[in-house]
Amino acid sequence: MKPVHVVEGRAVPLERSDVDTDQIIPSDWLKRVERTGFGRGLFSEWRDDPGFVLNQAQFVGASILVAGPRFGTGSSREHAVWALMDFGFAAVVAPSFGDIFANNSSKQGLVIVQVAANDVDELMGLVNADPTTLVLVDVERLCVEVPQYGWHRDFTLDPMTRERLLNGWDDIGLTMRREGAIATYEATSVAPSLAGLFDDAGHAP
Amino acid sequence: MAGRTLYEKIWDEHVVASPEGEPTLLYIDLHLVHEVTSPQAFDGLRLHHRPVRRPDRTLATADHNVPTDPISTPVSDPISRRQLEALEENCAEFGITVFPRGHENQGIVHVIGPELGVTQPGMTIVCGDSHTSTHGAFGALAFGIGTSEVEHVLATQTLPQQRAKTMSVAVENHAPQGVSAKDIVLAIIARLGTGGGAGHVIEYRGEAIKGLTMEGRMTVCNMSIEAGARAGLVAVDDSTIGYLRGRAGVPDGDAFEVAAQRWRTFVSDDDAVFDSAIVLDASTIVPSITWGTNPAQVVALSGVIPSPEQFDDPGERDATARSLAYMGLTPGTEVRSIPLDVVFIGSCTNSRIEDLRVAAAVVEGRRVASRVRALVVPGSHRVKAQAEMEGLDEIFLAAGFEWREPGCSMCLGMNPDHLAPGQRCASTSNRNFEGRQGRGGRTHLVSPAVAAASAIMGRFASPDEVGR
Numbered sequence: 001m002k003p004v005h006v007v008e009g010r011a012v013p014l015e016r017s018d019v020d021t022d023q024i025i026p027s028d029w030l031k032r033v034e035r036t037g038f039g040r041g042l043f044s045e046w047r048d049d050p051g052f053v054l055n056q057a058q059f060v061g062a063s064i065l066v067a068g069p070r071f072g073t074g075s076s077r078e079h080a081v082w083a084l085m086d087f088g089f090a091a092v093v094a095p096s097f098g099d100i101f102a103n104n105s106s107k108q109g110l111v112i113v114q115v116a117a118n119d120v121d122e123l124m125g126l127v128n129a130d131p132t133t134l135v136l137v138d139v140e141r142l143c144v145e146v147p148q149y150g151w152h153r154d155f156t157l158d159p160m161t162r163e164r165l166l167n168g169w170d171d172i173g174l175t176m177r178r179e180g181a182i183a184t185y186e187a188t189s190v191a192p193s194l195a196g197l198f199d200d201a202g203h204a205p
Numbered sequence: 206m207a208g209r210t211l212y213e214k215i216w217d218e219h220v221v222a223s224p225e226g227e228p229t230l231l232y233i234d235l236h237l238v239h240e241v242t243s244p245q246a247f248d249g250l251r252l253h254h255r256p257v258r259r260p261d262r263t264l265a266t267a268d269h270n271v272p273t274d275p276i277s278t279p280v281s282d283p284i285s286r287r288q289l290e291a292l293e294e295n296c297a298e299f300g301i302t303v304f305p306r307g308h309e310n311q312g313i314v315h316v317i318g319p320e321l322g323v324t325q326p327g328m329t330i331v332c333g334d335s336h337t338s339t340h341g342a343f344g345a346l347a348f349g350i351g352t353s354e355v356e357h358v359l360a361t362q363t364l365p366q367q368r369a370k371t372m373s374v375a376v377e378n379h380a381p382q383g384v385s386a387k388d389i390v391l392a393i394i395a396r397l398g399t400g401g402g403a404g405h406v407i408e409y410r411g412e413a414i415k416g417l418t419m420e421g422r423m424t425v426c427n428m429s430i431e432a433g434a435r436a437g438l439v440a441v442d443d444s445t446i447g448y449l450r451g452r453a454g455v456p457d458g459d460a461f462e463v464a465a466q467r468w469r470t471f472v473s474d475d476d477a478v479f480d481s482a483i484v485l486d487a488s489t490i491v492p493s494i495t496w497g498t499n500p501a502q503v504v505a506l507s508g509v510i511p512s513p514e515q516f517d518d519p520g521e522r523d524a525t526a527r528s529l530a531y532m533g534l535t536p537g538t539e540v541r542s543i544p545l546d547v548v549f550i551g552s553c554t555n556s557r558i559e560d561l562r563v564a565a566a567v568v569e570g571r572r573v574a575s576r577v578r579a580l581v582v583p584g585s586h587r588v589k590a591q592a593e594m595e596g597l598d599e600i601f602l603a604a605g606f607e608w609r610e611p612g613c614s615m616c617l618g619m620n621p622d623h624l625a626p627g628q629r630c631a632s633t634s635n636r637n638f639e640g641r642q643g644r645g646g647r648t649h650l651v652s653p654a655v656a657a658a659s660a661i662m663g664r665f666a667s668p669d670e671v672g673r
Binding site: 035 | 641
C-alpha cells in the first residue's frame, strides 16, 4: 500500500449509526473479480436519493467521511474499503467501528479515526456549518484537527498499524521475514492437515 | 497461576512468534475459501510470484454466488459465472481442493466444514466471511477475515493478530419448549447490542448452551459477529465428540479416541477469568423475530412493534424511526398480524438437517398461504441428500415450498434469489440489514419453526397456531 502521513481535505457528515458493510457496498457488487472500480457502488442504494449527503454539491470531492457509531459492522467484505477509497475517501472518523472493517482498512491504508461520540458530533457541526472547512487527519501525530477553529482531538492506533501506514509496508512481506519461526512451528504442530483426505476430484474415499 | 479460558488455550497453542511491539503471529490450521472474497487474493499472489504455502490446509467451495436452480441449468449471470470459474481456475493453479457447483461436497462453507469433520476442536480456522464464527461451536477459534488477510494466509499460513478480550455469555437454566437456538442468540444480541461484543471473543456457557445440539450451537456461534464479536466459542463436551465421530475428516478407531482425549482439554479452566461476563436466564427467553434493520432490534413473536418514543437516547430514537420507515411498520402493530410475501429457510445460520426436520414437521400435511413464496435452500449437497432420504423434500414440495439446490442464496441475494422492493420476508438467515436480501427488501430474522409456521399462516406465527 501507499504510505499515508497526513490526510487533508474537506469532510462529509454521514449522520447515521450502524452503517453496515452491506450499505457501504451492496452484495450485487461482490461478483466482480477485480479490485478496482468499486467507487461507483459505494452506498449505491442511498445514492439514488438526490438528497443523500454524498450527492450534495457542497460535499463533492470530500476525502474524510465522518459517521455515527458502529460504522462498518457486518460482513467481512474488504470491498467496502475498496469502495470508500476508490470513491476518494482516505480517512473515516466515527465513535466506533466494526472490527473486521477496521482491520481491512489498516491493510489498505484507509485511516480509521476513532474519537468520542460528542467529538464526532462537534466535527459534524463544524462541517455542516461550513462545508468548505478543511479537516486534517495526522497519522504521525495521531490527531484530527480543524485548524480554522483550533479544534484538535487525539486518537489512537496500535503502534504497528501506525508504522505500517506511515511506511506503506506490505504485511505479507513483513511476515515472510519469520519464515524460520513458521517452519519451526509447523514441525511440531499436531493439528491434522487435509493431506490424503480428498482425491483429485474432491471426493472423500 | 490462574486458569486459562478456552480462547487463551487455543491462542497459546498457535503462537508462531510474538515480537516486541508487534502483533503476535498466529498459525492458522484451516483456511476455508469461497468465490467472493478470494479472486483478488489469488491475483495478489500471482503479482508477487508467491505460492500457496499449505494447499493441504486450504479448502474451497462455491457458495455465495451459486444459483439454486437445478444443476443442469447454466449460470445465467455472466459476472457470477466468471467468478465461479475463477475459483476453480485459481484452485487448480495453486493446488487447492475445491468443490464447485454440483459437487457432492459442495455447500455453504460453514456447513461443509463441520459436516466433513475438517472443523475440529482446538483448531484455528479462518475464512473470508464474517460468519466463520460458526465453527467456534466445536471449541475452535474461528473468525472472518478480509481479502488482504485471505492473501496473507494463503501465502504464509499465519496472521498477525492482537489478542482479543474474553467475554463469558452464560445462558443459565433450560429454555422453555418451543424456544430454539435462534431465539437464544437473538436474545443475546438484543442484550449486547450490535457493538457489545466488539474486540471480544465470546464463550457461550451455561445449561441452555450445554443442552443444545451441535447444530444449535453452530446457530448461536454463527451470529456472534452480529453482536460485534469476531468469534464465539463453546467448550468441547460429549456432544462435540459424538458429532465428529465417523465424519470423513476425523480418524477411525483408537486414533479417534486419542484425538477425542486431546479435544476434551479445550474447555475453560474452572478458575479462568474473563474480561467481562453477562448472564441470561433461558427460562425468560421467548420465540422472537427482528423487527428492524439491525439484528439487535428484536421483539417477541407475541409482542408489538416498538415506538421510537420508547428509547431515551436521541440517536437510538432516530435509528428506530429510520428502521421503522424502511421496514414499512407502524409502532404498536401486533407482530402476529403482519403479512408476509416470502419465507426463506436456509443460510449458514439455519440450513442444516435439524433445521429442515423442524420446519418439515410444522408444514407436514399443510399448505403455504396463497400469497406467500416459500423456499427451502439446504446448506449443502449432503444436507440435501440426507433430507431427501428422509422424505423431507416431499413434505416441503407437497406444502408448496420450493426445494432448491444448496448455496447462500437469499441470505444475501447475490444469486438470482432475492426480494423485490417492498417485499417482506421471514428469513432464517442472520442479517436484516437494509437491502440485504435484495434492494428495498424487508427482512425479519426468525427460527426455522417460526419461518415454517409463518409460511403456512401467511403472517408471523408460531407452530402451535398452525392447523388450529
